[in-house]
Amino acid sequence: xxxxxxxxxxxxxxxxxxxxxxxxxxxxxxxxxxxxxxxxxxxxxxxxxxxxxxxxxxxxxxxxxxxxxxxxxxxxxxxxxxxxxxxxxxxxxxxxxxxxxxxxxxxxxxxxxxxxxxxxxxxxxxxxxxxxxxxxxxxxxxxxxxxxxxxxxxxxxxxxxxxxxxxxxxxxxxxxxxxxxxxxxxxxxxxxxxxxxxxxxxxxxxxxxxxxxxxxxxxxxxxxxxxxxxxxxxxxxxxxxxxxxxxxxxxxxxxxxxxxxxxxxxxxxxxxxxxxxxxxxxxxxxxxxxxxxxxxxxxxxxxxxxxxxxxxxxxxxxxxxxxxxx
Amino acid sequence: xxxxxxxxxxxxxxxxxxxxxxxxxxxxxxxxxxxxxxxxxxxxxxxxxxxxxxxxxxxxxxxxxxxxxxxxxxxxxxxxxxxxxxxxxxxxxxxxxxxxxxxxxxxxxxxxxxxxxxxxxxxxxxxxxxxxxxxxxxxxxxxxxxxxxxxxxxxxxxxxxxxxxxxxxxxxxxxxxxxxxxxxxxxxxxxxxxxxxxxxxxxxxxxxxxxxxxxxxxxxxxxxxxxxxxxxxxxxxxxxxxxxxxxxxxxxxxxxxxxxxxxxxxxxxxxxxxxxxxxxxxxxxxxxxxxxxxxxxxxxxxxxxxxxxxxxxxxxxxxxxxxxxxxxxxxxxxxxxxxxxxxxxxxxxxxxxxxxxxxxxxxxxxxxxxxxxxxxxxxxxxxxxxxxxxxxxxxxxxxxxxxxxxxxxxxxxxxxxxxxxxxxxxxxxxxxxxxxxxxxxxxxxxxxxxxxxxxxxxxxxxxxxxxxxxxxxxxxxxxxxxxxxxxxxxxxxxxxxxxxxxxxxxxxxxxxxxxxxxxxxxxxxxxxxxxxxxxxxxxxxxxx
Numbered sequence: 001x002x003x004x005x006x007x008x009x010x011x012x013x014x015x016x017x018x019x020x021x022x023x024x025x026x027x028x029x030x031x032x033x034x035x036x037x038x039x040x041x042x043x044x045x046x047x048x049x050x051x052x053x054x055x056x057x058x059x060x061x062x063x064x065x066x067x068x069x070x071x072x073x074x075x076x077x078x079x080x081x082x083x084x085x086x087x088x089x090x091x092x093x094x095x096x097x098x099x100x101x102x103x104x105x106x107x108x109x110x111x112x113x114x115x116x117x118x119x120x121x122x123x124x125x126x127x128x129x130x131x132x133x134x135x136x137x138x139x140x141x142x143x144x145x146x147x148x149x150x151x152x153x154x155x156x157x158x159x160x161x162x163x164x165x166x167x168x169x170x171x172x173x174x175x176x177x178x179x180x181x182x183x184x185x186x187x188x189x190x191x192x193x194x195x196x197x198x199x200x201x202x203x204x205x206x207x208x209x210x211x212x213x214x215x216x217x218x219x220x221x222x223x224x225x226x227x228x229x230x231x232x233x234x235x236x237x238x239x240x241x242x243x244x245x246x247x248x249x250x251x252x253x254x255x256x257x258x259x260x261x262x263x264x265x266x267x268x269x270x271x272x273x274x275x276x277x278x279x280x281x282x283x284x285x286x287x288x289x290x291x292x293x294x295x296x297x298x299x300x301x302x303x304x305x306x307x308x309x310x311x312x313x314x315x316x317x318x319x320x321x322x323x324x325x326x
Numbered sequence: 327x328x329x330x331x332x333x334x335x336x337x338x339x340x341x342x343x344x345x346x347x348x349x350x351x352x353x354x355x356x357x358x359x360x361x362x363x364x365x366x367x368x369x370x371x372x373x374x375x376x377x378x379x380x381x382x383x384x385x386x387x388x389x390x391x392x393x394x395x396x397x398x399x400x401x402x403x404x405x406x407x408x409x410x411x412x413x414x415x416x417x418x419x420x421x422x423x424x425x426x427x428x429x430x431x432x433x434x435x436x437x438x439x440x441x442x443x444x445x446x447x448x449x450x451x452x453x454x455x456x457x458x459x460x461x462x463x464x465x466x467x468x469x470x471x472x473x474x475x476x477x478x479x480x481x482x483x484x485x486x487x488x489x490x491x492x493x494x495x496x497x498x499x500x501x502x503x504x505x506x507x508x509x510x511x512x513x514x515x516x517x518x519x520x521x522x523x524x525x526x527x528x529x530x531x532x533x534x535x536x537x538x539x540x541x542x543x544x545x546x547x548x549x550x551x552x553x554x555x556x557x558x559x560x561x562x563x564x565x566x567x568x569x570x571x572x573x574x575x576x577x578x579x580x581x582x583x584x585x586x587x588x589x590x591x592x593x594x595x596x597x598x599x600x601x602x603x604x605x606x607x608x609x610x611x612x613x614x615x616x617x618x619x620x621x622x623x624x625x626x627x628x629x630x631x632x633x634x635x636x637x638x639x640x641x642x643x644x645x646x647x648x649x650x651x652x653x654x655x656x657x658x659x660x661x662x663x664x665x666x667x668x669x670x671x672x673x674x675x676x677x678x679x680x681x682x683x684x685x686x687x688x689x690x691x692x693x694x695x696x697x698x699x700x701x702x703x704x705x706x707x708x709x710x711x712x713x714x715x716x717x718x719x720x721x722x723x724x725x726x727x728x729x730x731x732x733x734x735x736x737x738x739x740x741x742x743x744x745x746x747x748x749x750x751x752x753x754x755x756x757x758x759x760x761x762x763x764x765x766x767x768x769x770x771x772x773x774x775x776x777x778x779x780x781x782x783x784x785x786x787x788x789x790x791x792x793x794x795x796x797x798x799x800x801x802x803x804x805x806x807x808x809x810x811x812x813x814x815x816x817x818x819x820x821x822x823x824x825x826x827x828x829x830x831x832x833x834x835x836x837x838x839x840x841x842x843x844x845x846x847x848x849x850x851x852x853x854x855x856x857x858x859x860x861x862x863x864x865x866x867x868x869x870x
Contacts, residue, residue, distance in 0.1 A: 069856055072811045076818050076852040080569075083822040083845045087838065089402040089830050090380055 025053065101132050101278035103266070106140065107315040114140075114316060115272045116174040121150050122200035122232065126193045126319040128184055130310050131263060131276045136284060137184040137192055138263045138276070139234070140316070141245055143172065146201040146231045150176035151246075158248040160282060162257035167281055169248025173267040173274070181263035181276065182249040183284050186236040188256040194321050196236035198245065203322065204232060213237050215322050224252040234260065248281070258282050276314065344557035350530040351553035353545075354865065357563055357857070361531050363425035367418055368519065369568035373575050374414035375512065377407050378460075382509075387501040390465025391603045398600070402830030406580055406839035409598040413579035415457045417571065419619050422450055430651075430672050433660040434532045436541035440652035442525045447648045449518050454619060456511035461617045462496065462504050466601040467609040470496065472616045473504070475624070482633030499605075540658040554861075562857050570850030577843025580836040591687040594618035613690060621686030622679055628693050644675055662772070666714045670707075673714075677706040677764045685757040702757050706765045713740070713769035737773050744770040804863045807855040814852045818845050 029036035041048050106129055108114040119127070121144035128137045145151045153172030160166070172178045186196045194214045204225060208217040214237040221242040225233050233252060234243040241256035243249040249260035261281040265274055339345060359366075384401055386393040397404040426446060429435065435443035458476065462469040473496050477489045494503025530550065533543050545553075554560065579598040588596055595618050602608035616624045623640040630636055647654075655668040662669045681702060685694075716736050744766040751759040821841055828838040 066860055069808060069811060069859060072815050073852050073856045075815045076811075076849050079815070079818045079822050080845050080849045083818075083825050083842050086826055086828070086830070087403055087406070087842065090404065090407055091383060092402065093384070094400050094402065094831075 101276075102309060102312060104131055104276045104310055104312055104314045106274045106276060107313055109316050109318055111315065113271070113273045116179055116267055116274050117272055119174075119179060121148055121178070122202070123198075124200050124203070124322050126184075126197045126321055127316050128193060128319065129276070129314045129316050131314050132279070133309055138181050139184045139193075139198060139245075140179065140181045140265075140274075141198055142174070143178050143180060143232070143245060144201075148201075150178035151231075152177040153180055153246060156247045156250070158250045158259050158281065160258055161251055169250075169262055169281075170264065173265045175267075175269075175272075179265060179267070179274070180245060181265050182234065182243070182245065182260040183263065183279070185260075185284055186238065186241055186256065187258035187260060187282065188236065188239055188241045188254075191236050191238040193319050195238050196234065196241075197319075197321050198234050199232055201231040211322075218242075218253070220253045228252060339557065345555055347556045348527070349556035349560070350527045351550055351555055352531070352560055353533075353553045354862075355534060356531055357559075357862070359567065360428060362564070362567055363421060363428055364523075364526065365564050365567055366571050367421045367425050368523070369571040370414050370418040370421060370575060371515065371519065372568070373572050374411060374418060375516075377411040377414060378512070380407050381411055385463065385505065387463070387505040388499075390463060390469075390496075390499055390501040391600070392465075394464050394466070394600055400831060403835055403838055404831070405583065405836060406576075406842075409579035409583055409836070410576050410839055410843075411460075412598055414575045415460060416618075417575050418453060419457060421571075422453055426450060426648075427672065427676060429532065430648075431662050431669060432532055432535070433541065433655075433662070433665060433668075434543075435652040436543070436655070436658070436660065437652075438542050438544065439525075439529055439532075442522060442529065443652055444649055445518055445522045445525065447645065449515060449522060451645065452511055452515045452518065456508055456515060457619065458617065459504050459508035459511060462493075463501050463508060464600045465499060465501060465603075467604040467606075467612050468601045468614060468616075470604045471614040472620075473497075475614075475616065475627075479633050479637065483637065535660050539660060541660060542658075543660060559857070559861050562853060562861070566850045566853035566857060568850075569846050569853065573843045573846030573848075573850055575843070576839050576846060580839025580843065583836040583839075594621060594687055615687070615690050618683065618687070621690075622682035624690060625682045625686035625694075628691060629699060647671065647675070663714075663717055670710050670714050673710045673765060673768055674707050676768075677710070677761065678703065680764055681706070681757050681761050684760050688757070702761055706761050709762065709765040710769070713765065713773075717769070717773050740766070740770050740773055800863050804859050807859050807863075811852050811855050814848045814855075818848045821845050821848075 028034050036052060037048075106114045108118075119140065119142040121142045123142065127140050129140060130136055131138050143151055143153055155171040156169045157166050158169050172180050184193050184196060186192070197214070199208065199217060203215075204217070204222065206222070208215065209219060209222075211217070216237055217233075217235055218240045221233055221235050221240065224242060225231075225244070228244055228247070230244045230246050230252070232245065234245050234249060235241070236256075239255050240253060242252035243256075243260050244252050248262055251257070251259055259281055261279050261284055263276050264278040264280060266277050267274055381397065384393065384397050384404070394408070397408055399405075401407075429443070429446075458472070462473045473493055477493055480486065480488050480492065490503075492503070492507065494500060496504055529544055533545060535543075538544070582596050582598055585596060590613070594615050601612050615621065623636070626636050626640045627633075651668060655665055657665065659665055685702070744763070747759065747762040747766045751763040822845060825838060825841045825845070828841065829835055830838075
């Protein structure tokens with residue numbers, strides 16, 4: 001600082017900032033709160049002095065300004081945190097809910113619209129489409145009598161054994177009024193195809209009693225079909241529940257206490273296309289605490305964690321059952 | 327008010343014993359980013375872990391592609407997290423290579439840091455493997471074909487039994503095994519990182535060659551105890567670097583999400599979007615390419631049909647060299663010009679890596695002729711060898727045979743060559759011109775810094791604390807820095823206000839990443855300015 005070569009120039013003996021620093025240092029050293037220990041200074045030398053200056057904040061940058069700067073930086077940090085807050089929404093999973101049932105065109109497995117008249121009568125292959133949400137499978141069936149002729153399915157009243165209440169099944173659609181669609185999720189414990197599937201009339205024989213899983217019929221199912229004059233049934237191989245597809249998938253045998261929900265179909269006679277437009281009957285998932293389903297299948301939609309909506313198109317996938325005989 | 331905050335500060339400081347942390351005390355001259363490349367790697371690793379855990383909340387390995395798409399389309403800010411996770415891995419790889427080559431050319435692998443170096447090489451291998459697994463999790467056609475190639479290499483080496491162990495049933499779209507291994511590898515990175523970090527702290531950062539010109543380059547206890555303690559200065563400096571890193575990791579990929587229209591060979595570097603699903607018709611038209619950090623390996627596969635040779639030249643030989651180099655280059659010299667063999671081999675590896683990567687991007691899966699190989703791979707070692715032979719070690723040049731005239735002539739020749747190569751490269755960007763421009767550029771930089779240093783400073787001098795600082799200049803700088811911090815605060819408030827209005831999903835949601843990234847960059851910058859005002863300028867004005 002004191003440069004000896006610069007005698008000609010007028011240089012200040014002490015810079016103002018150094019002067020203030022010394023003044024502050026001296027004040028701090030005299031103060032009884034932070035007394036400067038000269039004995040320790042003698043022992044430890046300049047290390048003690050430097051530590052002392054640092055400890056008592058008598059540094060060259062004055063404390064107030066430093067705190068102000070610190071405040072500004074903490075301000076930027078706080079603003080950054082505020083910026084992250086909307087990002088926290090990332091951890092909230094989006095709930096999938098659709099306000100109503102979509103009208104979905106049913107597509108064949110090759111992606112082109114499914115023609116109603118092209119659905120085989122009493123098809124032993126399982127045809128499934130997802131509706132109204134993905135992961136909600138539904139059968140589509142073209143029902144016929146035991147000779148394989150399409151059969152008009154009339155409207156019917158379906159009873160829910162669990163609650164004793166009833167609803168009206170609207171009947172079949174299509175050129176022969178023979179096409180129906182039901183949820184493919186068993187109302188007993190939720191088994192899905194291939195465990196639950198349609199048994200065409202040609203399979204309603206005692207030979208099926210000893211067929212391997214998932215194609216085993218029970219004697220009770222055969223008997224119940226005979227008594228209610230159903231040419232064919234939907235049967236679940238998990239626990240033996242049986243449904244009557246000719247009468248709105250009403251319960252034929254337990255353990256199920258609920259019929260399969262019906263998917264409402266709309267047939268466009270000019271294009272021969274089929275549309276799914278809604279569900280009736282019971283909700284696919286019994287959400288009540290007592291396992292009693294709502295009669296309003298719409299309740300599935302609000303609460304659904306069961307998948308994303310299928311949108312305005314849904315594609316058929318086909319599954320082979322009766323592996324050995326077909 | 328400040329006395330309360332000071333009390334809280336003191337309380338925390340005392341309880342955590344922040345003043346006595348067993349971390350390396352840092353000399354003033356080390357507060358430059360090149361001494362902190364490892365912290366940048368660690369910063370991007372931290373970001374990748376945090377964003378990865380957020381993605382883990384949603385990713386379903388049994389439906390890899392569908393869940394990737396649903397994260398992008400329907401999770402709030404899902405695409406922001408996913409794209410920045412990808413680029414955090416990219417940043418980590420680039421920074422890890424930078425960190426490695428920086429320390430390689432500085433001889434940091436020498437006594438006593440051999441083990442630290444080897445753990446670092448292991449960390450690189452783990453990072454590349456974890457990144458490969460993570461890249462595959464997307465489940466798009468590129469990911470599946472990348473795993474196909476990986477599985478092909480494994481079975482080509484006669485280790486086909488490892489494929490189910492490594493990749494599981496990925497070809498049916500089930501990535502459970504790949505996800506598990508991705509996480510396991512990242513956990514291993516964390517484990518080795520802790521080891522790497524504490525070893526690094528115990529030896530201290532590699533001192534400047536002007537202070538410690540020979541191995542073992544470590545400070546003695548007495549020297550060391552006089553430096554700055556970790557708390558608070560290192561903490562302040564480090565957080566500025568980490569926030570800057572995070573800012574770029576957030577801003578770059580989310581900005582790239584809006585960029586389109588670049589040539590297809592830039593896809594591996596610039597495109598954060600996933601490719602089509604492997605089972606979709608669009609997949610047929612996609613040219614398969616691996617993640618950019620394996621482009622070089624992909625290209626080597628075009629040179630030879632033998633997987634063994636490919637893995638040998640692409641992975642095993644370079645890795646063996648890097649693991650063994652502490653035991654091959656055993657002299658105490660740290661000056662790169664006195665370790666010409668090690669430096670030369672490193673430069674050749676670096677050049678080949680960049681060249682083959684570019685080649686893989688421009689001409690993927692196009693077989694290479696022998697004449698092309700010779701043209702591309704022969705010039706770099708010749709250029710590097712000749713260049714290294716002519717550059718004299720620092721400190722010996724004044725006395726040695728080459729007169730200043732000759733060295734000046736060599737330097738200007740090098741400059742002209744570099745300029746020529748660079749203009750060639752910018753006109754005809756190809757592997758061939760890259761092979762000339764990279765080594766010449768490095769040599770030019772080496773010779774250039776040497777010239778400047780030789781002219782400016784007496785060699786082997788200590789990095790003296792700056793002796794004559796114009797106090798007024800420092801004061802203006804301090805004022806400017808203070809004003810800048812205030813401006814940063816105001817601008818960041820405006821940006822955050824805008825940020826709250828950005829929709830969480832859809833096309834505009836990536837603006838959130840850009841915006842938040844810029845806010846992070848500003849936070850890092852504000853802390854860095856604070857560091858300058860309080861620690862750098864503070865010291866300068868007190869020593870002057």
